[in-house]
Amino acid sequence: MKIKKAIIPAAGYGTRSLPITKVIPKEMFPINGKPAIDYIVREAITSGITEILIVVSRNKNMIIDYFDRSLELENFLKQNNKQHLLNKLSIPNIHIQFVRQPIARGLGDAIRLGKPFVNDEPFAVLLPDDIFIEKESSLQKLIHVYHKVNSNVIGVKKVEDDLLKNYGVIDGKQVSHQLHEITNLIEKPQVSPPSNLAVAGRYVLHPDIFTYLQRVKPGSGGELQLTDALKDMLKDKKCYGQELVGDRYDIGSEKEYFELLKRLHYEQL
Numbered sequence: 001m002k003i004k005k006a007i008i009p010a011a012g013y014g015t016r017s018l019p020i021t022k023v024i025p026k027e028m029f030p031i032n033g034k035p036a037i038d039y040i041v042r043e044a045i046t047s048g049i050t051e052i053l054i055v056v057s058r059n060k061n062m063i064i065d066y067f068d069r070s071l072e073l074e075n076f077l078k079q080n081n082k083q084h085l086l087n088k089l090s091i092p093n094i095h096i097q098f099v100r101q102p103i104a105r106g107l108g109d110a111i112r113l114g115k116p117f118v119n120d121e122p123f124a125v126l127l128p129d130d131i132f133i134e135k136e137s138s139l140q141k142l143i144h145v146y147h148k149v150n151s152n153v154i155g156v157k158k159v160e161d162d163l164l165k166n167y168g169v170i171d172g173k174q175v176s177h178q179l180h181e182i183t184n185l186i187e188k189p190q191v192s193p194p195s196n197l198a199v200a201g202r203y204v205l206h207p208d209i210f211t212y213l214q215r216v217k218p219g220s221g222g223e224l225q226l227t228d229a230l231k232d233m234l235k236d237k238k239c240y241g242q243e244l245v246g247d248r249y250d251i252g253s254e255k256e257y258f259e260l261l262k263r264l265h266y267e268q269l
């Protein structure tokens with residue numbers, strides 16, 4: 001079945017980026033004049049997605065406004081001989097819906113809210129704070145693999161040993177070039193990570209995941225973790241980790257956000 005739908009969870013508190021995230025959602029951090037989430041929506045479109053659900057929270061209306069037309073601004077530009085700027089207002093041409101997560105109870109809880117939207121189809125998840133600079137879209141690669149293995153596929157990325165404690169890390173066996181069959185997932189391993197492959201913000205999942213999300217208990221940080229539901233699912237279903245080779249920037253890390261801005265700045269010169 002073609003993967004048409006994607007969920008983009010954007011309702012987290014962004015605590016690592018406080019105080020700015022008190023008023024500006026991390027997903028709206030500017031990258032070359034566009035918010036981070038614009039890049040994610042465009043990655044989804046490039047990958048063949050035709051319907052998107054963005055999970056937001058009460059103080060993230062800015063995201064909803066961004067993906068709406070601004071007729072007032074369009075009229076202003078037309079009436080003031082600034083038509084050449086109209087293309088800057090163009091919004092991605094795709095059907096986007098929004099749902100609110102009342103309390104940021106974790107990524108698993110945010111995805112769970114997408115059940116009625118997904119409606120029994122395989123679907124994609126893109127975390128909007130993970131920006132990939134890659135020739136082929138990261139999600140496109142995962143969708144391609146999903147059709148080959150006909151099972152859940154998670155994007156994974158090689159990470160330096162001392163940083164593995166910040167990520168979900170997979171255990172498993174390599175089944176082909178850059179493809180691993182996952183046997184276990186450890187969230188933020190403080191000692192002895194099972195591999196150097198960390199979960200990397202892109203997923204293609206079978207709708208069965210909702211059964212596991214429904215029974216997941218609060219885990220790391222008291223939150224309902226997607227990783228815990230995936231771990232539970234591994235007992236019954238297969239899940240693969242596809243290595244993503246492009247550079248990944250976690251914009252929740254100030255260092256990586258600035259590295260991304262610097263790189264794009266120099267690439268433009």
Ligand code: UTP
Pocket residue numbers: 009010011012013014015016017026027055101103104105106107109110127128129252
């Ligand atoms: P993160 O854990 O990276 O984001 O979640 P966060 O919680 O907002 O940031 P920190 O760690 O406190 O700095 C990954 C994505 O999942 C969303 C976030 O908005 C982010 O885009 N998310 C997280 C939700 O939608 N709901 C949640 O309850 C938690």
